[in-house]
Amino acid sequence: MNGNGGGPRVIDGRFELTQRLGGGGMGTVWRARDLALHRDVALKEVRPQAADEDPDAVRTLRARVLREARALARVDHPNVVTIHHIIDGGSDTYPWLVMELVTGGSLQDRLDRGRMTPVEAARLGRDLLAALVAAHAHGIEHRDVKPANVLLRPDGRPVLTDFGIAAVQESTRLTATGSVIGSPDYMAPERVRGLSGGPAADLWSLGMLLYVAVEGRHPLRRNSTLATLAAVLYDEVPKPRYAGPLADIVMSLLVHEPQARPDARTLDRELGRVAGELKDEPDEPDEPDEPDEPEVPVTAESVQDAIPTSFRIAPPGPAEPEPAALDPEWRLPAPTGPRTWQDWVDVMPRIISWVAIVAVVVAGAVIFYDAFSWSW
CATH class of the missing domain: 3.30.200.20 (Phosphorylase Kinase; domain 1)
Known part of the structure; x- marks a missing residue:
């Protein structure tokens, strides 16, 4: 070759x-x-x-x-x-x-020159998280996320490399029994215990990388590999002093129980807010759709209720009483068949009485009119 x-x-x-x-x-x-x-x-x-x-x-x-x-x-x-x-x-x-x-050197070279600001570290972390999510989607765990395995492009964008010890799910294990695969000071506690780890183990390593990026020191590194592994297993990670708004995010990743760490979607949102790439606003739940108003049948009462009071038409009052019925004495007998001479004889007194009354009324009207005309 x-x-x-x-x-x-x-x-x-x-x-x-x-x-x-x-x-x-x-x-x-x-x-x-x-x-x-x-x-x-x-x-x-x-x-x-x-x-x-x-x-x-x-x-x-x-x-x-x-x-x-x-x-x-x-x-x-x-x-x-x-x-x-x-x-x-x-x-x-x-x-x-x-x-x-990739010509920009490694992240370790960059950190050797000094700490990162929380905003710089958040942007870096968001890009590395995207790389891990892409790998996890293919069933690939990196298992050795650390500054030396992050290269930088000339514009500062990170590139995750060295998947040489990545664990591909459902593949044959190639490591010798008892060997340590990965860097002890960036290894998740569950992997130190010999468990497979899973994507959450890569998130622990990412959290430790961000901690070192803003603090300039490793919180669990000890004088020997064995002491460092013991610290990863049993020591609590002290809260960073220079992480600012990134501190809570880092600490949420560096918890011993994998299921207690945030998922990738939540982590990306929080990193984006610190990086200034997302609005720093609380998530608002979706508003439920307003139920359709039930149809109300149109009635005279509903129309009346919809009209302002000042324009309403008063409802009709009680019906006028019907005129009193004529006294039976003044009624003409109901016809029951053809009229006879005897029928006319029976009703004649009543007719004469009516005519007399009408004559009196007419005579009174004439006298009143003559008297009224004479006065003029």
């Missing part, structure tokens, strides 16, 4: 190593030139020192790195490092990962 003679070292006949960017217990990261596509990339040489003479360890590590490549390929997110290619020389060799080159 390597290049020839004393010239530049070329990997796989294509990637020319130009600069060593960093290294650690799991290998070395190089800046390289892709001779085929004429672009700069990052090459991760996976070669842990402890596994050099152990063939089983080599095979185990190779399987882990291949899994990292496949895991990264499944996550398409701007805050997750992009993997371009994998170089695999066989079962007894160490693979190389070809990834995008």
